[in-house]
Amino acid sequence: MKLHNISFGNISRRKAKMLFLIMGLVIGISTIVTLLSVTETMTRDIEERLNQFGANIVMVPRSENLSLSYGGIDVGGVNYQVREIAQQSLSRLKTIKNYKNLAIVAPKVLGPVVVNGKKILLMGVDFKEELALKTWWQKKGKYPVTKDELILGSEVATMLNFLPGDTMMMANEPFQVAAVLKPTGTSEDSAVIADLASAQKILGKEGKISMVEISAFCQGCPITELTLQIAGKFPDTKVTAMKQAVMSKMQSIEMFKSFSLGISIIVIFIGSLLVMVTMMGSVNERTREIGIFRAIGFRRGHVMQIILLEAMLLGIVGGVLGFAIGNAIALGIVPMVIHDGQFAGINYQLGGLSVLMAVALSLLASLYPAFKASNMDPSEALRVL
Amino acid sequence: MTKINHLIQVEDLGKDYQSGDTTVNAIQNMDFSIDDEEFVTIMGQSGSGKSTLLSILGGLNHPSSGKIFVDSLDLYSLSTEQRADFRSEYIGFIFHSFQLISYLTVLENVKLPMAVTGQKKKKKNSMALDVIDRMGLTSKKDRLPDQLSGGEQERVAIARAIVNKPPIILADEPTGNLDTHTAKDIMGLLKSLNQDGHTIIMVTHNPEMEAFSGRTINVKDGNLA
Incomplete structure (x- = not known):
């Protein structure tokens, strides 16, 4: 007979x-795990969605005299006589260490074109990448499918x-207007947006x-x-991080994380109170x-050992x-709170942390009851001798 | 310096309780001694202070005044933890109403006092099985207390009290919850333990049980009568 036999005996026979x-x-830990799992899924989802809200890095040719302006970003001069980057060199992007973190790479060619006697900004884009980047675009018509289709900014139209359809x-080349954009408040309102190769040719x-x-x-990879x-990889270019965009993304994510941390702290507090009250009740029940134990020679430390x-x-x-x-719960709840959301998966690190936290919580909540029990006057506790 | 010639020597013992604004003198100016291998009955009416006296003799209840020497050891000069060790080594308690641990089997209940001693597992097991056998409970060693009769539970309580071979056994109304026939069986067992060399101090208010002991200490209103 050892002290742990008493603990095992008590647990196994008073189920x-x-x-x-x-x-x-279980209530405390499962709530925390649910919150953290849902938050993790939400964070990923938000991040993915936020990433669709546009670029956070802009690469332009290094320029000494010229300045262009596009989308509020300084990319060159107003006469569109800009220096260029070789399209082939873009493959070098694949060689950077964090290439996997580049979700969308949208190249553009810019230049002036005359339409109906008016000088207009022609923007050649890779429509697949551009449309993935500009998810907020609203249009009349349909997006271009063929190389001779284009989109008009609202002011140009x-x-x-x-x-659309004109x-x-x-x-001297005919192009079909596939769509007209609704006003965006950006330079795109006054641009003709065409296929990259076609625009390059024109x-x-x-x-x-x-x-x-x-x-x-940018989760885990600093934008800088x-x-x-x-x-x-591109020494002749100027690469600018749009920190404002990144910061707002991170702030939104941080807000979710803070919210879930706050809830977790409250749940931990309530959980520990619950365990402490239950443990106190259990100790009081075991006064006799x-x-x-004390009467037959158990020291105070022995009693504490049994309870702890x-x-x-x-x-x-x-x-x-x-x-x-x-x-x-998280698996069941995720599809309800996040549209098209998928459970982020079991985080075994969180599992280890949960067990450690539960043990720490249980020990902490039992410390006072155990101390109280061990300091019980044995004659008072027995009330029989 | 007091010269101690007895196993237990009680000197000018007093115990007061505070009950609201009133001080209750549970035990007053008691002086007596008990020798090795004696079987002593402490007799008295309910509320006379006999159970309080037993708890003080067992090192469970600090007296308000006076001293108790056990084997020349000033019991209440020891720290709380030292008194716990003293109880483990010197005292075997047989409590009123058996006081077995409901979730432990007969064997586990008997082995309970050995949980804090240093013996090896094998030795603990053999010692526990020996006393269980002596109490005639071998076939019931794996049962839980509520699966036993009153007499059997009392035997388990006795087995638990003697398993560590303590020199002193303190018994509080050991036959209080038993029928006459079973009570006499239990008293026979205590008598045989006394013959084996255990000093037994038993509290009872039943005069029939007095006959099994060698000496009676009568307590009345906290005083020796």
């Missing part, structure tokens, strides 16, 4: 009471009086790029680090038993169950 004790821990002549800039907009996933990596060992065992069971239940 109903022990289950009640474990319940407090009004000025030139074009509607044919527009550009450098502008006489085959194989040349005026600028590249990049959208990067990414810009340095890109700049290292503790009196017997029980608390530790309950903590382990509560932690494992709480983690499992928390994940199960």
